[in-house]
Amino acid sequence: MAKKSSAKKATSKGRKGAHSCSKTTQTRPRRRTAYSCTGGSETLANHRRDEKLSPTEMDVEFQDESEAEVVLFQPTSIEWRQFFCKCFDFQLLPSHNVDSSTVDQSPHPAGPPKQIRRTWGDGNCFFRCISKVISGSEKYHAQIRNFVVKFQDMNKKKFGEHFDVRLHLMESCMDRSGVWATECELFAAATMLQTTINVYTKCGYGDRVWVPYQPCFKLKTTTKLEGQIYLSNYFNVHFNVVSDTWALGT
Numbered sequence: 013m014a015k016k017s018s019a020k021k022a023t024s025k026g027r028k029g030a031h032s033c034s035k036t037t038q039t040r041p042r043r044r045t046a047y048s049c050t051g052g053s054e055t056l057a058n059h060r061r062d063e064k065l066s067p068t069e070m071d072v073e074f075q076d077e078s079e080a081e082v083v084l085f086q087p088t089s090i091e092w093r094q095f096f097c098k099c100f101d102f103q104l105l106p107s108h109n110v111d112s113s114t115v116d117q118s119p120h121p122a123g124p125p126k127q128i129r130r131t132w133g134d135g136n137c138f139f140r141c142i143s144k145v146i147s148g149s150e151k152y153h154a155q156i157r158n159f160v161v162k163f164q165d166m167n168k169k170k171f172g173e174h175f176d177v178r179l180h181l182m183e184s185c186m187d188r189s190g191v192w193a194t195e196c197e198l199f200a201a202a203t204m205l206q207t208t209i210n211v212y213t214k215c216g217y218g219d220r221v222w223v224p225y226q227p228c229f230k231l232k233t234t235t236k237l238e239g240q241i242y243l244s245n246y247f248n249v250h251f252n253v254v255s256d257t258w259a260l261g262t
Contacts, residue, residue, distance in 0.1 A: 083210050083222035085122035085257045088145065088239030095237055096146045096205065100155060108148025121260035122222055125212055125244050129253040135190035137251040138243075142201055144253050145241050154189060160197055161187045163204045170229050174199060195225070203227040206236070212254060213245040 097104040131140040136153045139160070143152040161181065168177040175196050185191055202209045202225045209225045222242075242254035 081222075081224070082260060083122045083224060084119055084240075085242065086119040086238070086240055087255070088207070088241065089237065092207070092237040092239045093146055093148075095235060100146070100152070100159065102143075102147040102152050102155075103149075105148030120257075122210070122242070123258035123260040124220070125242075125254040125256070126258045127254070127256040128244055129255050131250075131252055133250050135192055138193035138197060138201075141243050141251045141253050142205075142241070156201075157189070158187070160200050160204060164196070164200045167203075167229075171196075171200070171203075174228055198225040199228050202241075203229060203231070205241075206231055208240045210240055210242050211245050211251075212243070213248070 093104055093108060096102070129144065131137045131144060131150055136157065139153040139156040140150040142156045142160075144150050146152070146156075164171060164177045164181060171177050177196075180194075180196050181187070184194065184196075186193075186197065198209055198211070206227050208227070210222050211225065212220060212222055214220045215223065242257065244252045244254050246252075
């Protein structure tokens with residue numbers, strides 16, 4: 013498990029149709045700060061659910077290793093998906109019950125997303141992404157939201173080093189459907205799953221890079237499973253699942 017990174021102690025407001033973004037201060041050297049914005053109103057009318065992209069289409073520039081941390085692309089395994097489907101009582105889709113190693117996805121330094129799996133843009137997109145990564149379906153997004161909110165509430169003291177859970181949940185009304193997730197939910201979900209969530213997003217006014225959200229603390233009862241989660245966040249309004257990336261420098 014990678015070393016944890018911590019967020020600057022802050023609170024984020026969220027409500028249906030609006031939210032505030034909090035700046036995250038990472039602990040590792042040369043890590044750029046990033047603003048987390050989630051949710052959005054994007055529909056699927058003009059998008060395919062599974063879309064392959066080229067580096068040119070992404071309109072990005074690769075970062076030098078001295079400027080941005082290199083993230084290794086190593087998606088979750090079938091054992092990881094089966095484990096959490098059992099924990100949450102989700103049904104694993106047959107199409108998702110396939111070992112990633114059988115698909116040409118050997119670990120490599122992650123460049124821009126190569127293949128994106130679109131999610132519905134109704135303000136629940138982050139939770140839809142996590143549901144999709146675990147089960148292959150977005151239909152468990154409400155349960156994921158509930159689990160993440162309860163996990164924060166049950167671990168107020170441990171998360172207290174990073175943000176005020178009581179104040180955050182009270183102001184954001186995060187238990188309501190359609191309320192946009194914040195960085196608090198990214199760190200909480202990563203900790204609950206004991207899995208790093210990597211987000212491909214624009215950092216401030218810089219280029220798009222991978223920003224890792226690592227677990228804030230370890231859970232004694234969680235089985236150690238390999239793999240990480242990869243999401244894209246464009247225009248700071250919508251999350252999608254990244255199922256494959258170009259190799260860095262391609």
